[in-house]
Amino acid sequence: MQCFVNVLEKVRFGADKLCKTNLFETTRMFCDLYGFEPGQAQSSHVHEASDKVYYVIDGKGVFRVGDEERTVGAGHAVFVPAGRLHAVHNLGPSRLVVLVFMAPKP
């Protein structure tokens, strides 16, 4: 696995749904990069035994964690503890780019 990555060169987008690109992965964690076109979302879901951190690199998104929902932009981080429902929605007008860490890998 490559140790040095230019993250912005790795961002991909898909016409149909958010596009996930894996950057690093071990048994202990993974680090992905998500590209959302305007209107795309990650549906509400739960990881029962993994914690997640989102870090917004570009654009802005509506992040829901449990009962809390906020619109946040570049330079904001969102923490999702194991067992908590969470979702992301890019209402546009820009593309949304998010770095995602999860531990352990589910």
Next chain:
Amino acid sequence: MQCFVNVLEKVRFGADKLCKTNLFETTRMFCDLYGFEPGQAQSSHVHEASDKVYYVIDGKGVFRVGDEERTVGAGHAVFVPAGRLHAVHNLGPSRLVVLVFMAPKP
């Protein structure tokens, strides 16, 4: 623990050494924010059972992972697998701000 954090508002710097600010922490992982003044460094060290990811938010730094050393700036990520020597050095002239994930928490 707060789930939504404006990361750039949390950055701190110290006159004597790099300043670490914890953003999120569980038994599975932690997420810290490091602020390096020009000339400050994180000395070479190893985590025997934890993987680490650095993500450069601002400035640029010299990152060493094992035998590989590269100067990388904002938008670059550096992966350090468990058991691998690693170090960071801010040669300046700007401040260096780095998001750090480790799993599991050592």
